[in-house]
Amino acid sequence: MRSNIFMSLRIPPKLLQIIKYRSVKVPLFLLGLILILNILFPPKIEVNFSTIITDRNGQILHTFLSKDEKWRMFVTLEEITPVLRKAILAKEDKYFYYHFGVNPVAIIRATVNNVLKKRRTSGASTITMQVVRMLRPNKRTYLNKITEILRAIQLEIFYSKDEILQMYLNLVPYGSNIEGIKSASYLYFQKSPDRLSLAEVTTLAIIPNRPTSLRLGTRNPLITEERNKWLKRFEREKVFDSILINDAIREPLNAFRHEAPKEAPHLSIRLQKNFPTEAIIKASVSKAIQTKVEQMVANYVNRTRAMNINNAAVLVLNNETMQIEAYVGSAGFGDKIDAGQVDGIQAIRSPGSALKPLLYATAFDKGILTPKNIINDVPTNFNGFEPENFDKKFNGKVTVEFALANSLNIPAVKAIRDLGKVELIEKLKKADFQTIRKQEKDLGLSIVLGGCGVTLEEMTQLYASFANEGNWQKANYLFTENPQNSKVELLSSSATYLITEILAQIKRPDLPNNFDYTYRLPKISWKTGTSFGRRDAWSIGYNKKYTVGVWVGNFSGEGVPELSGAEIATPLLFQIFNTIDYNSSSQWFRQPQDVVSRQVCAESGDLPSEYCSNKILDYSIKNISHTHKCSHLKKVYVNLSESMSYCVQCLPSDAYKEKLYANLAPELISFYEQKHILYDKIPAHNPNCTRFFSGSTNAPLITNPNNGSEYYLSENDLQQMQLACQPANDVKEVYWYVNDKLLQKTPANKAIFFTATQGKVKISCTDDKGRSSSISIMVK
Structure with missing residues (x-):
């Protein structure tokens, strides 16, 4: 009780x-x-320490001044070595472990000496009393001395001897704004206290009594003389053996004031801001990897500056622990001309094409696409949005894997149109893309081409989910022995495996042309991105162990003609992988059981129909991927000379035959016509046939103008507007109507022009089979 x-x-x-x-x-x-x-009156231990950022192994990366502008680094009990302990106690308080905060014998001796000699000849302060005085500095009076004694006793009651010694070593002054033996150790000897030699320990033990006259770096000969006196005294009192003392006496004193450690500046500033009350913050980065990557980034940007490309940022993430092992926010923190203090890891930039892998992986998971599915890479109008490929060229029919590996834009926009932009936005929100949450209402189909804001940190975490079987985890910046990260199921392991295999291909245009990089090509999956206006170059790659995100560009947002993810960012990515994980090719990702091979038609990527002769193997996800039957060919009844086609109603009793024709989409036919590419056209329909082809199936697709858009025309100079459509393969002529009045009959795939009137305008197009489509625009 x-x-x-x-x-x-x-x-x-x-x-x-x-x-x-x-x-x-x-x-x-x-x-x-x-x-x-x-x-x-409880003891108040209120000390503002300098914030110390260490790497995962405890090596100091960065230090910050305390709130009172002092270098006061916190020394741990583990850093107080037996040599340091013995030297300090022999110098300051040899009976430290025997008294209760006050040494009565020393007080009596000091009092007698002070009375008889009428001046202060020796002190009586114990280490505990000195701690009290350093915590609460006061004038030296008898009343304050009594208070100091009482507080020392109180301190002994509340704290252990080791804790009190630790306080002393954390507070002992070394002149200027340096306090604590750890600060002095790093600023003068560039090492931690547990690595100090006996000579260095003795040097730091004698300075606090005379911090002004014994100033390291300026009075080293005098300090050496005083140090050796105390070393000899240690020998006489048998504190240390003679061999150790003689070695210490011969050791030269080369100490002078150094700059405090300032490595990993962007990460350190971020951690200090997030943990302002912590004295020591153990970051997850590895000092060795951090230093290498910092140097590589600096050297690389030194070369790209000739092209006016002045900065870069790199994040190295360990996929197994989800801990950051290198964090380089810019090419040089001290570079004031090129805004080196901006943290490129957290800067919001346009991702270019770097979000396409997430789009296609989501489409795989929804069963909409498989790698060998065919998409038409042809000029397409998406309600006014007309994307182009990076090289301004179009490739016609391409597979999904070709479209992703070659970073084609039109197939990607078609994929997000069919998938629904909401699906992609929800994935990005799930992956903690903060700017996407804010921009959600304003995002359109262009999101997959870089029409949104992202950070390098968010992108690297996203690609790490491809390496972790679709499980997204937040990156850790603090080191823990056994990290327990909460996982979010972003994608299936099957979809991420398919993406990984596509992105591991080396026959692709974003492979750098420089032989030096292809000669030592690391075994990784990677994707590049270049933002509109060539303002941002991205290259993000991963293997089993690491995900590395690289951004190169200018923090000012200035575009550069030579800037591209392939030629500028990827070489740095390869260089980093070859440095930190050169022999990674021995481990690679295993194919999930749900990923199976199946035969598909090479012309469509769908399951073969009775007309498919060219069959290839394709990956699919069991019970998920679509089971569409191929329809790239259709049967048409034609006369024997193949100059006329028939429908079932007008089919003659004889003199006809069946022939297979390519079932081409109107957009592909239009592309072939513009590029003068030969294709097998369906002959004109029997002119004597009275059948009317009703319904919207295969009706002409009006591509210009854009449905629902507003057009502003000058009153003084009314410009003519273009009318264009994409009809079906069997169409020879189309009829244009404006506000339900016939405007003109034209050959299929030929554009015409007309002068619009103000107000709402209805535009209709009917083909020679009677199929019709209409749009409305507003002219002002």
């Missing part, structure tokens, strides 16, 4: 032990008085 009462009063363990096992020599009233005083 008594113990519970004491615990509720938060009695220090030492005082609790005295009360429980009180001897007759300690009156109860005195214990009660001490207890009351401890409750009323």
Whole structure:
């Protein structure tokens, strides 16, 4: 019962032990008085330490001044070595472990000397008393001395001897704004306290008594002389053996003031901002990898500056632990001309084509597409949005894997149109893309081509989910031995495997042309991206162990003609992988059980029909991928000379035959016509047939103008507007109507022009089979 009462009063363990096992020599009233005083006047240990950022192995990366502008680095108990402990105690308080905060013998000796000699000849302060004085500096008066003694006793009650020694070593002054032995150790010897030699320890032990006259770097000969005096005294008092003392005396003193560690500046500033009260923050980065990557980025940008490409950022993420192992925010933190202090890891930029793998992976998971499915890469109008490929060229019929490996834009926009932009946006929100959440209402189909804002951190985390079987995890910037990361199922392992295999192909246009990089091509999957106006170059790659994100460009947003993900960002990506994980090709991703091979038609990528003769193997996801039958050919009845076609209603009794014709989409026919590419055209329909082809199937697709758009024309100079459509393969002529009045009859795939009137305008197009489509525009 008594113990519970004491615990509720938060009695220090030492005082609790005295009360429980009180001897007759300690009156109860005195214990009660001490207890009351401890409750009323508890010791206040309020010290502002410098923030120290270390790497995963405890090596200091970066330090910051404390709030009171001091270099006061926190020294841990593990850094107090036996040599350091013995030297400090022999110098300052040899009876430290035997007294209760006050040394009565020293006080009596000092008092007698001060009275007889009428001046201060020797001190009586113990290490504990010095800690009290450093915590609360006051003038040296007898009253303050008594207070100091009482506080020292109190400190001994509340804290262990090791903790008090630790406080002393954290607060001891070394002149200027340097406090604590760890600060002095790093700023003068560039090493941690546990690596100091006996000579260095002794040097740091004698300076606090005379920090002004014994200033390291300017008074080193005098310091050496004083140091050797104390070393000889240590020998006489047998603190250390003679061999160790002689080695220490011969050791030269080359100490001078160094700059505080300032590595990984962008990450360090970020961690200090996120954890402002922590004295030591252990980052997840590896100092060795961080230094290598920083140097590679700096050297690389030094070469690209000749092209006016002045900055880069790199993030190296360990896929197994999801811990960051290198964080390079810019090519040079101190570069004021090119905004080196901007953190490129967190900067919001346009991703270019770098989001396409997520789009196609989502389409795989929805069963809409498989790698060998055919998409038409031809000029297409998406309600006013007319994307172009990076090289301004079009490829006609291409497979999905070709479209992704070659980063084609039109197939990607078609894929997001069929998938629905909401699906992609939800995936990005699930992957914690913060800017996407804010821009959600304003995003259109162009999101997959870079029409949104992302950060390198978000992109690297996204690609790491491809390496982790579709499971998204947030990257860790703090080191933990056994990280337990919460996972979000972003994609299936089957879809990510298909994407990984496509992105691992090396026969692609975004492989750098430089032989130096292709000669040592790392075994990775990677994707590039170049934003509109060539303002941002991306290259993000991954293997089993690492995901590396690279951004290259100018923080000013200035575009550069030579800037591209393939030629500028990818070489740096390859260089980093070859440095940090050169022999990674021995491990690769395993094919999931749900990924199976099946035969498909090479002309469409769909399951073969009775007309398919060219069959190839394609990957699919079991019970997920579509089972569309191929329809790339259709049967048409024609006369024997193949100059006329028939429908079932007008089919003659004889003199006809069946022939297979390519079932081409109107957009592909239009492309073939524009490029003068030969294709097998369906003959004109029997002119004597009276059948009317009704319905919207295969009706002409009006591609210009854009349905629902507003057009502004000058009153003084009314420009003519173009009318264009994409008819079916069997169409020879089309009829254009404006506000239900016939405008003109034209050959199929030929554009015409007309002068529009103000107001709402209805435009219709009817083919020679009677199939019709209409749109409306507003002319102002």
